[in-house]
Amino acid sequence: MKLAVLTDLHANREALEAVLEHARAQEVQRYALLGDFVGYGAEPGWVLDTARELVAQGAIALLGNHDEAALKGAPQNMRADAREAIAWTQRQLSPAQFDFLRSLPLTQREGAILFVHANAVAPGEWGYVRSRSDAVASLQAGGCQYLFCGHMHDPRLYYLSGTAKCGDFVPSDGVPIPVPAHRQWLAVPGSVGQPRDGNPAAAYAILDLAAQELVFHRVPYDHERAADKIREAGLPAWFADRLSDGR
Amino acid sequence: MAAEGSAAPLAAGQLIDDFRLEERLHQGGMASLWRVTRVNSPPGAKPDPPLIMKVPRIKGGEDPATIVGFEVEQMIMPRLTGPHVPRFVAKGDFTRQPYIVMEHIPGETLRPRLDRAPLPVAEVLDIARAVAAALQDLHRQRVVHLDIKPSNVLFRADGKAVLIDFGLSRHEQLPDLLEEEFTIPMGTGPYISPEQLHYVRGDPRSDLFALGVMLYHLSTGRRPFGSPDSIRGLRKRLYVDPVPPRARRADCPPWLQELILKCLEIDPAQRYQSAAQLLLDLQDPQQIALSARAALLRRSGWLRRGWRWLFAHAPEAPAAAQSVAALAQKNPIVMAAVDVENAASALLVQLRDTVQRLVLTEPGARLACVSVMRTARIGMDERTDAQGQSRHLKQLVALKHWARPLHKALKLEEGRLTFHVLEAPDAATAIIEFARRNEVDHIVMGARGSRALRRYLGSVSSQVVAQSDCSVTVVRAQQRVVGE
Structure with a gap:
């Protein structure tokens, strides 16, 4: 079975549409959405409704820090423009969309796979996995073969051997990577709605558990249209600009 | 586990x-x-x-x-x-x-041939060609072998080399499971490259170093750096250069010493930059541009070694290796197919300008200038007699003359420009085969000027475009007057 893992969608409809179309062409049977449905982008409602439909068809969906902020109000340590975007987002959402956000868990486990938005050590505190040692801590806390994390916007793959040696790797677009189950793997698919590694194409990953293969994909989408919508909504222009250069 | x-x-x-x-x-x-x-x-x-x-x-x-x-x-x-x-x-x-x-690839590896070394020069040349072709193919697939040695080379019945044992290899697009696992350099002592000693795992030129060690051993019967069994012993190759092959074997041709020592350069930037470039030199060894390396009869003195020793022990990290496929592609081989005998002069100029633009934008590029000397299809013709030889030579002179402005404009240093006159009944086939054999990346050639000629003789360029494995640029001289 092919499982597509999407994360950090950030209210970017054009990016999500492109990724879902790409995933269908790869014959993906199931989806996991690791959170941050809202924030930065101009179409939080559409993105949440699409996520809700996927969940109705069996998809996994988790709560991200931006989603939590939309529910509870932005925390004091959030950057000023992100807080502004949260306040704007709160004005756009319907009660049903808030209900959906409230229903989302922080983590979900399925067999050998654990899904979290940020990290497996303290999922609700939103700390980043920035290094090999962060990855080892999460893999040990998670106690799983495959751990998928969002929150970091740059795609990366960490791997841990039986002798506790950890390596990391920046994946290439579309190249299947063997991920045998005798190692532990922590995969960061990268962001669908706001890539920041200099490549504006939307990022996501597909795990084929039977073949024990993981593929990271980059999908080009109409980021100019997504940026126009951000400007039209009166959100900070910087959110629009960064989509076109993927920063 | x-x-x-x-x-x-x-x-x-x-x-x-x-x-x-x-x-x-x-x-x-x-x-x-x-x-x-x-x-x-x-x-x-x-x-x-x-x-x-x-x-x-x-x-x-x-x-x-x-x-x-x-x-x-x-x-x-x-x-x-x-x-x-x-x-x-x-x-x-x-x-x-x-x-x-x-x-299963039956037959012996190259290992037993070490016992028969020194081998005849022609045999060393055949081995070098076969292994260089195999390495180029591997590097194009984004893999560096990192354990090239005689026991990892087999041969198919048609003479093609087959590389085995990828247990230390590095695939550029897959995680390097070995990188995090070990704290000592990985490789086989006699063959390990200086950069592997610095933990660089991903430079295709490391395989060319190992090939150089193999060729040295097969040519002289001795290992260039011995068989050290300690890290300290291994590190000696960072500052002590090998005894020149000609000092060990009197009949070693200077070109063979040139190419072996070039493969064994300490700094990868001084070696052949790709297996294809080595392969190109191996096609026509007499043409290898000889540098001071070819003339060496003893290893460098203690002063020079001491200087290198200082640098070998400098704490700075080695420069990051370039990407495997990028190195294989970044130093392209451009082939200029020039019909020096028949083409109109306007076309020859146009062709040269195009080649110049192409090679100027690629600082690592090498240029092979090729001309086909048509021979009769059946029977031996003048090839062997004096007339044939003079025709061959005349064509070579014309080809070099054509390339002279390029030579000056590009300041092509040693070995970046080579000349080849191919003797064949059919120009297109000869060009296609030369490109294939030498892993040429880009063919530049002229189109026949006159439509009437094309009609009766067929188009060489269209056959080359249709049948070759690489990019082909067909140059046509601008014709202001359309007279037909």
Whole structure:
């Protein structure tokens, strides 16, 4: 079975549409959405409704820090423009969309796979996995073969051997990577709605558990249209600009 | 991690997944090799070639290098294609019985030939060509072998070299499982490159260094750096250069010493930049541009070695290796097919300008200027007599004359510009074959000027465009007056 893992969608409809179309062409049977449905982008409602439909068809969906902020109000340590975007987002959402956000868990486990938005050590505190040692801590806390994390916007793959040696790797677009189950793997698919590694194409990953293969994909989408919508909504222009250069 | 199945010794007749063990061919320290046959072949499937199964030796307390190396080989082999690697057939999981089933390449490796070294120069040349072609093919597939040595080179019946054992290899687009595992340099002592000693795992020029060690040994009967068994001993190659082959073997041609010592340069930037560039030199060894390397008769003095020693011990990290495929592609071989005998002068100028633009934008590019001297299809013609020789020479002179402005404009240093006059009945076929044999990346050629000529003689360029494996640019001189 092919499982597509999407994360950090950030209210970017054009990016999500492109990724879902790409995933269908790869014959993906199931989806996991690791959170941050809202924030930065101009179409939080559409993105949440699409996520809700996927969940109705069996998809996994988790709560991200931006989603939590939309529910509870932005925390004091959030950057000023992100807080502004949260306040704007709160004005756009319907009660049903808030209900959906409230229903989302922080983590979900399925067999050998654990899904979290940020990290497996303290999922609700939103700390980043920035290094090999962060990855080892999460893999040990998670106690799983495959751990998928969002929150970091740059795609990366960490791997841990039986002798506790950890390596990391920046994946290439579309190249299947063997991920045998005798190692532990922590995969960061990268962001669908706001890539920041200099490549504006939307990022996501597909795990084929039977073949024990993981593929990271980059999908080009109409980021100019997504940026126009951000400007039209009166959100900070910087959110629009960064989509076109993927920063 | 140890597989359960490996606790009991394997025996002939035993079934592992779809394969029956027939006979043990080899028992090594790291793995055993079995001749196997597939039992449940799917109906209608293509018959298998002769197969072997490689099974890693896994016992308690085993060196993790064996296990991780086998894992690396399991990752990389299924990605490789082409005649220069054994065809991958199947692999077995580490949670049960790890194995790789692959095509059996019969015959001896290059290893026994070391015992017969020094070999005749012609034999060394054949080996060098075959291995360089195999390396170029591997590097194009984004893999650096990192353990090139005689026991890892086999040959197909047609003479093509086949590289085996990818347990230390690095695939540019896959995680490097070995990188985090070890704190000592990985490789085989006599063959390991200076940059591998600095933990660089991903520079295709490391394989050219190892090839240089092999060629040195086959030519002289001696190893250029001995067989050191300590890290300190290995590091000597960072500042002590080998005894020049000509000092060990009087009849070693200067060109052979030039190419061996160029492969053995300490700094990868001073070596051949790709296997294809080495291969191009090997096509026509008499033409190899000789540098001071070719003339050396003893190794450098203590002062120079001491200077290098200082740098070898400098704490700075080595420059990051460039990407494998990028190196294989970034130093392209451009072939200018020039019809010096017949083409109109306007076309020749246009062709030269195009070549110049192309080579100027690629600082690592090499340019092979090729002209075809047409010979009769049947029987021996003037090729052997004085007239034929003078025709050949005349064409070579004309070709060099054509390239003169390029030579000046590009300041092409040693070896970046070569000339070849091919004798063949059919120009298109000769051009296509030359490009294929030399791993040419881009052919630039002229179109026949007159439509009438094209009609009667056929178009050489269109045949080259249709049949060659690389990019082809066809240059046409602008014609202001359309007279036909």
